[in-house]
Amino acid sequence: MVGDLRFSWELVGSGGAVYRIADGASEHQALVGYCTDALADMLYGLTGLYSDSPGERFSFDCEPMETRWLLRRQGTEVAVAVFEFPDGATSWGSADETGGVLLWSSVAARGVLCHAVVEAAEAMLREHGEDGYRARWRRYPFPVAALQDLRRLHRRDDGCRHQPCRNGLDSLGGRADG
Template sequence: MTSGIRITWTLGAHGWADCILEDHRTTTELTASRITSAPEDFLTAVTRVVAGETETRVQFEAEPTAYRWIFHREGEDVRSRVLELRDGSDHDNRGTEIWSSRSGVDRFARAVIRCFDEVAQTYGESGYRGKWGEPFPRTELEALRRHWRTHQHP
């Protein structure tokens, strides 16, 4: 079990973002482009895990590289894996695992919520839209926050 996960979403050139994943063992960096709804899809996938789905996935496209997150929920824990794929249409077995971590679902959801709260604070919603090219994923963030509050255990 990890002692903590930190996720940082940083906007770069228009339509590009870097996502840094850190835990007590390692740090890795992913890239996402806005050709897909990466932030919305990521928040929705985490919401599904919090709501009890046992497996869900999300993919960041980095043109042509892709980063595929695979979440497995096991009781109150979630195992997260990130595969780097040469092409987004590749099967999982063609990818290279570049990050994996196991955490409590509550701890993981808090890390994701904190990440996007920091994004909103750093860029503001209009600044986010200007750099990313799409609106801030407020609806998906608030859905995750609601599910997290509903499903967290004291």
């Protein structure tokens, strides 16, 4: 298990975001396009880790590539594997989960992974607000419901003791009523 997991999600330009994930041994980053509701897809994918499902999968449109995240539960830990498929038009939704190029992999406690992503999403909401996010991301609103769901499950099942996780979106100081 890697305890030094870091994640960030930053809006760039109009209709783009750069995410970064690092575990102390390696780092991965990618530019994601606005053609999909990428942040919501990630938040809901992580929410699925709190179900009986053995794993989750979500993809980002990186024009023209597809970046696919595979999350496999291993007890209280999650194995994360990020693959790149060169042609998203042909790979999107395919059953071939690992046929792409492995870009990054790690294992982390579910609570550590989900906490890092919740913090990154909340930081972006504080910085841009819902209106600012929509103006920059263009096609989709900020995924307030997805963030609330993930935080609720993380707080309930992982026992997160960080005060922002305990307080909820009302502690962000911005409009977060969706």
